[in-house]
Every structure is written in C-alpha cells, then in structure tokens.
Amino acid sequence: MRTSITHRFVEFVPDVLEEGVLYVSLEYATAVHRCFCGCGKEVVTPISPTDWLLSYDGESVSLDPSIGNWSFPCRAHYWIRKNKVHWYGDMPQGLIDAGRRRDKKAKAAYYATQATMPSKKFDPKVPSKSSADLPGDRKGLASTIREWFKGGK
Ligand SMILES: [Zn+2]
Structure with a gap:
C-alpha cells in the first residue's frame, strides 16, 4: 500500500x-x-x-x-x-469532519424529537415579542385618544 x-x-x-x-x-x-x-x-x-x-x-x-x-x-x-x-x-x-458534522446533525435531530424543549423555547419568543409590540401600539393609540380627549376638555 x-x-x-x-x-x-x-x-x-x-x-x-x-x-x-x-x-x-x-x-x-x-x-x-x-x-x-x-x-x-x-x-x-x-x-x-x-x-x-x-x-x-x-x-x-x-x-x-x-x-x-x-x-x-x-x-x-x-x-x-x-x-x-x-x-x-x-x-x-x-x-472525518464531515462525518462528525453528520453525527452532530443526527444528534440534534435526535434530541429535537426526544425533548421538544429546544424548539419550544424558541416558539414563545416569537409570539411574545409580537404581542409585546401590539399593546405598545394600543397604548400609543390609547394615549393619543386620551390626549385628544384632554385637549377636547
Ligand atoms: Zn489492488
């Protein structure tokens, strides 16, 4: 050889x-x-x-x-x-590195199905962020209306 x-x-x-x-x-x-x-x-x-x-x-x-x-x-x-x-x-x-990457991917896929923790951790972040934006907008609108009323009085 x-x-x-x-x-x-x-x-x-x-x-x-x-x-x-x-x-x-x-x-x-x-x-x-x-x-x-x-x-x-x-x-x-x-x-x-x-x-x-x-x-x-x-x-x-x-x-x-x-x-x-x-x-x-x-x-x-x-x-x-x-x-x-x-x-x-x-x-x-x-x-060898490619094999290790494959192993890591396989492990990640394995843990994603075994424990849904990692994917669930990410999910609430997205809706909570958008719902945090919404009240902010409503607050803004409410205070605008309040100010409008204040101005009216
Ligand atoms: Zn040969």
Whole structure:
C-alpha cells in the first residue's frame, strides 16, 4: 500500500503503466493508474461531471470521489488527495469532519424529537415579542385618544 504517488500529464496513456503514477490525459478526460495496493490492476477513472473530478493545484492532483476497486480481488478503497493516497481506514480529515458534522446533525435531530424543549423555547419568543409590540401600539393609540380627549376638555 503506497501513501504517496506522482502524477503525469500525458496525451496518450502508455501501454505499460508505472506503479505509483497517476496518468492524466486531459485530451481524453481520463486518468489511469495501477491499483495503489500493489496488485497491479489497471484502474481507469473517467473525468466527467458524473464520474471523477480531477483537481490540480499546480503541484499535485486530487481525484474525487474515492476510488473503490470493488471488482478487483484486492477490493482496495482509497482517496487520491494532493498526490497522497488516503486509505479507507485512514480517512482524510475532511471526511472525518464531515462525518462528525453528520453525527452532530443526527444528534440534534435526535434530541429535537426526544425533548421538544429546544424548539419550544424558541416558539414563545416569537409570539411574545409580537404581542409585546401590539399593546405598545394600543397604548400609543390609547394615549393619543386620551390626549385628544384632554385637549377636547
Ligand atoms: Zn489492488
């Protein structure tokens, strides 16, 4: 299992692929490499809006989403991130964070249904604020009327 790779921009993918090299053909919008687990199987990742997204920052390349070689005996699953290979068991921090955010959301949703406290706390605030405004307006109107009467007397 390798953890770092190199990339090579090519027009045509060579017949013999070097291990640890991600060949990128912009011409054919395709990236090809030998499975990074070392099994030597050829992995073709088409680059398209519905397949893989290739990012190039001038120094290194990334491929999204992850590559799962489920059809190979090795069943290798990894991400290519800035010329680094993140194995499924060793997820990139971004993924872990996304997972944690999901957990937080799931927890929030769970507590919202379990204890209606948080949502109920917010509800009275809105009507009480608007009802506080209403008497204020009525008071204003009442005092205007009182003043009008006063003025009349
Ligand atoms: Zn493999």
